[in-house]
Amino acid sequence: MKPNFYTNQLTDDYIETVKANQDIDAVYQLLGTQFNSAESNNSIVNWEATYPGPSSYIRECIAIGTFIIGYCVLGFLKPDGANLIPSLDFEYFLSITTSLIMAYATWSAFSGFIYYYRFNENCIAVKRYKNEPEINYKIARITGWVCSIICIVLALFFGPMIFIGAGGFALASFAMTGMKRKPYYQIAPYNSILYIQKIKKESEISLIIKKQVFREDNNNIYVYEMISSVSLYLYDHEKMDEVINLINKKVGYDVEYFESEDDESSVNLQKKSRELGTPLNRVTINKETLEMTHDIFTADV
Structure with missing residues (x-):
């Protein structure tokens, strides 16, 4: 296995964020900060791409x-x-x-997605959200405010008993007042990249990486690595090769590379990594004492 298979991707910032608040929104806020940091680098490699889904029509x-x-x-x-x-x-x-x-x-x-790809010296940062008009959310917020005002006026005239039958409507109205587009973030440090696969028909560079995630039970919080993927959509095939060369340069060696015509003929590299027995790091945090223990495991095939 090449050096990246042995790296530890669990960062102090991520662990402390999860320890303080086991909420995916808090994690996305941290990843959003990291994306903004990469964006401020203003790399000439940066680009945006739309992905319509399985079919553009x-x-x-x-x-x-x-x-x-x-x-x-x-x-x-x-x-x-x-x-x-x-x-x-x-x-x-x-x-x-x-x-x-x-x-x-x-x-x-059924709208597709728009991707923002940002590069800096340490990682590739990706932001994705649904490619739908902002007016949808504006209409939803206006509708929420109008309905909320109606609910308040009715409560003043008829008392809180009115919410016995219309409580769900009131809650939905208040929730709609803050409706906005929610981005999804992915951060791929160069030293987390295990494999690169170019899928020609999809105009996609698929990066197989070690990603940090978390889960919890009644007693513990688990922050651990898992094998995941990051999709880079790039419709200029010449630039695809430039990006792959840049990634290899940042990694410090030639990452194992695969090429396929389409998704159906592509190699299942996540399964390949699990079969190889890629070591994955895990930190277990005791909820009561906040004591942390570290161990290494391998994912089930």
Whole structure:
């Protein structure tokens, strides 16, 4: 096994964050800080990429299908499906508007992702979020505030007993006031990279890394390494080779490299790493005493 297989990726910052607050939001805040630090480096290698998912047209097809189904079902608001025929009355307006809203909601739900890739001297930092319009969240926040105000006014007039039947609606309204896009972060230190795989059809560089994660039970908090992957989508195939060369340079040696035409023919490198018996570090924190113990284990195949 090459040197990166033996590195310890458990950092003091991560351990202290988890020890203080066993909350994934606190971890994402730490990773977000690390991403911002990498972004401030302003590396010329940095880039953004959109990933539509398995098919670039799948959400359009599903949205069109949703519109057609909604339109056909609502067409029977009038006897014998008369509402399917365009008209200027309220029933047709309700039918076409509802169908369009359903189609737009479906289109947004099946949106792809946009990735931000940032490089510095120590790591590759990735931020990902759903590639959907910001107006969706703005509308949700406005709707939440309007509904919350309505709930407060009704409570002033009719008393808190009104929430016995409408408590769920009130809670949902208050929750919507803070709705915003939530990014997902990944940090891949160069010394955590075990394998590199280029998947040509997907325009993807897949990095197999040792990643730090945590879990807890009634007595202990476990901060440990696991084998994971980071996907770098890059549609300039010449630049893909430049990025791979840069990674090898930062690592300090040529990382074991694989190349495949598509996902189906790609090598399962996470399984390969487990079969190899990659040593993984683990810190166990006693919740009562906060005493920490360290051990090394191997993942099940």
